[in-house]
Structures are given as structure tokens and as C-alpha cells.
Amino acid sequence: MKLNILNALSIFKNRLFSRQFLMITLVISFFFIYSPALAMPSNVTVKNVKFFSEGDSLAGTLFKPDNISAAVVLVHGSGQEKRMIELATLLAKNGIAVFTFDKRGVGESGGTYAGPEVGTNNVDSQNLNLLSSDVSAAVNVLSKYLLNDKILIGLMGGSQAGWIIPLAAGKNKNIKFMTIFSGALITVKKQLRFQFYTNGNSKFWDTHSEEDARKHIMNDPDKYEFIDTDPRESLSKLSIPGLWIFGGKDIQVPVNLSIEYLNSLKSRNKNYEYKLYPELGHNTAFSGSDEPVNYAIKWIRNIKSSN
Incomplete structure (x- = not known):
């Protein structure tokens, strides 16, 4: 027993x-x-960093290759976005230093998140300017850790970042270029009119014309009242190069109208370019194709070599 x-x-x-x-x-x-550090090749250093912006502590991760061709801060779109590790990893493996951080009020970052999920407006002028200040502070962090003022620092982001990036570039002279995926060149209110009109319908362009969309954008009453933001006001004051990458089937940003406004800025000797992928939608940077991000990487390298 x-x-x-x-x-x-x-x-x-x-x-x-x-x-x-x-x-x-x-x-x-x-x-x-x-662990992003263990996924990195041996020639890339990964470091977690905390910094302050507008009185709040924010948290991010720095990716620093041994041989740096350029550097970028990644800028969030809308929503509760944390640091963009996958994109940062890809860029670092291509010789681009990256600083990516958790959006304020998200992940390890302090402050208050503003967005539709919590019943607040995240596209009013006050919040967009606050987020652009966070980006400017992140650029200062990246500049400090590079220890080389010959390396060009730029911004890369998509969607809502199309309004934030020009605001940040106007605040910080360390920002030398912009790479924007699917960013609108129209006002926030007009973009919302278009987004409400398409209503998430992936087949929208099969049943609507460009004329239909423009008429709605220009004439539909606004559903919300707030201080508007026009990215062309900031872009008209900048002298740095910029690249916009668009998808022809975008149902959140009116691409043809945005390209028209971009061409108007180019006619005023602004060093702005665009690349259109007719078969892609809004998420050009995270689509099934690697081509948009690879194109952006090549463009950044050309910016570097031309300075």
C-alpha cells in the first residue's frame, strides 16, 4: 500500500x-x-526608448543599422496604433534607421488617446496638431541617437498621417523628406464626406464615376463640426521633398482629386512626387504587394544620394 x-x-x-x-x-x-531584437540581423541595434512630448511620457523602439543610408520616424494612421515593428524591421534591414513609437494613450505611451472608439473626435485640428508635436519630439529622439547630422531624417506614414506629417515637418527643421501612403491632399471634412459616401463598399468604383464622387465631396453637408485642417496650407510652406503612394481603388481617400491638388503644388516648384498603383486600395503599405514599400525605400535612397 x-x-x-x-x-x-x-x-x-x-x-x-x-x-x-x-x-x-x-x-x-x-x-x-x-522579440524584435532577436529577429534582427547582427548589424542592427534595437533599443527601447522613452521620451516626453507635451508633458506626457511616450514609448518607442529605435532600430539602428551599422551602415545607415537614411532615417525615418514612422507616423500613425487613425486608430489605437502601437509601434510598427514589422515595417521598422523591413526598413532597418534595408539600411534605414527607424524610430517607431506607441501612439499617445496606447500601449506603453502615456497621455490620452482620442478616437472614435472612445467617443471622441481624432481628426479635429487640436488633436492632429498634438499628434504632430509627438512626431516632432520623436524626430528629436532619433536625431540624438544617430550621432550624425549628415544622415537625412524623414517621416513615413499612411492615411491620417497625410495630415499629421506636413504639420510636423513645419514644426521641426530636422525633417528633410516625407513619404506618405494613401494620404489625402484635401481637407479633413471633405475626406469624411467621401468616406461616408463610399461607406466601406469595396465595389464603389464599379458603380460610381469620378464626377459622382467629386460632386458629393464638394456639396454634401458635413456630419460633424470642428476646426478643419487643409494639408495644402502646410505643404505650400515646405521646401522638402515628398513622395505620395496611392491605390487607384481607394475608397477612403479620393485619389484623383488628391493627385490633382498635388500636381498644382508641383507647378509651384514643390519637389513633390507620386506613384499610383491602379489595382490597389487604401492600405498600399500593407497590401499583398511588396512593391509600394520597396518603391518608397528606393526613393528614400535617391533622396539621400542627391543631397
């Missing part, structure tokens, strides 16, 4: 140890799979 009890206890201990070992193994495996 005593022997049976001892055997039972031994079996229980072995099973308990096996479960503990399995849990430890899973935790270790999770760390090795998802």
Missing part, C-alpha cells in the same frame, strides 16, 4: 514538472519568436 502511494506521488510530480517545463518552454519560445 505504501509503495503504491509513493509511486502515485512520483507520477504526479513528474506530470507536474512536465507541465511546468512545457509552460516555460512556451514562454521562452514566445520570446524568441516575437
Whole structure:
């Protein structure tokens, strides 16, 4: 009887140890799979950094290759976005230093997040300017860690970042170029008119014409009242190069109208370019095609070599 009890206890201990070992193994495996530092090649240094902006502590990650061709701060679109590790990793592997941070009030960043999920307006002038100040502060962090004022620092982002990036560039002279995916060159209110009109319908352009869309954008009453932002006001004052990448089937940003406004700025000797992918939608940077991001990387390298 005593022997049976001892055997039972031994079996229980072995099973308990096996479960503990399995849990430890899973935790270790999770760390090795998802740690950005361990996913990096040996010539890229990864460092977590905290910094202050407008009285709040924000948190991000710095990716620093040994041989840096250029550097960027990644700028968020709308929503509760954390640091963009996957995109930062890709850029770092291509010799571009990156600083990416959690949006204020999200992840490890302090401050208050403003957005539709919490019943607030995240596209009014006050919030866009606040977010652009966060970006400007992040640029100063990146500049400090580069220790080389010959390396050009730029901004890269998509969607809502199309309004934030020009505001940030106007605040910080360290910003030397802009790369914007699917960013509107129309006012926030007009963009909202278009977005409400398309109503998330991926087949919108199969049943509507450019004329239909423009008529709605110019004449539809606004659903919300707030201080508007026109990116062309900021862009007209900047002298840095800029690249916009658009998808022809975008149903959140009126691409043809944005390109028309961009060409108007170019006619005033602004160094602005665009690349159109007719078959892509709004998320050009995160589509099934690698081409938009690869095109942006090549463009950034050309900016570097031309200065």
C-alpha cells in the first residue's frame, strides 16, 4: 500500500514538472519568436526608448543599422496604433534607421488617446496638431541617437498621417523628406464626406464615376463640426521633398482629386512626387504587394544620394 502511494506521488510530480517545463518552454519560445531584437540581423541595434512630448511620457523602439543610408520616424494612421515593428524591421534591414513609437494613450505611451472608439473626435485640428508635436519630439529622439547630422531624417506614414506629417515637418527643421501612403491632399471634412459616401463598399468604383464622387465631396453637408485642417496650407510652406503612394481603388481617400491638388503644388516648384498603383486600395503599405514599400525605400535612397 505504501509503495503504491509513493509511486502515485512520483507520477504526479513528474506530470507536474512536465507541465511546468512545457509552460516555460512556451514562454521562452514566445520570446524568441516575437522579440524584435532577436529577429534582427547582427548589424542592427534595437533599443527601447522613452521620451516626453507635451508633458506626457511616450514609448518607442529605435532600430539602428551599422551602415545607415537614411532615417525615418514612422507616423500613425487613425486608430489605437502601437509601434510598427514589422515595417521598422523591413526598413532597418534595408539600411534605414527607424524610430517607431506607441501612439499617445496606447500601449506603453502615456497621455490620452482620442478616437472614435472612445467617443471622441481624432481628426479635429487640436488633436492632429498634438499628434504632430509627438512626431516632432520623436524626430528629436532619433536625431540624438544617430550621432550624425549628415544622415537625412524623414517621416513615413499612411492615411491620417497625410495630415499629421506636413504639420510636423513645419514644426521641426530636422525633417528633410516625407513619404506618405494613401494620404489625402484635401481637407479633413471633405475626406469624411467621401468616406461616408463610399461607406466601406469595396465595389464603389464599379458603380460610381469620378464626377459622382467629386460632386458629393464638394456639396454634401458635413456630419460633424470642428476646426478643419487643409494639408495644402502646410505643404505650400515646405521646401522638402515628398513622395505620395496611392491605390487607384481607394475608397477612403479620393485619389484623383488628391493627385490633382498635388500636381498644382508641383507647378509651384514643390519637389513633390507620386506613384499610383491602379489595382490597389487604401492600405498600399500593407497590401499583398511588396512593391509600394520597396518603391518608397528606393526613393528614400535617391533622396539621400542627391543631397
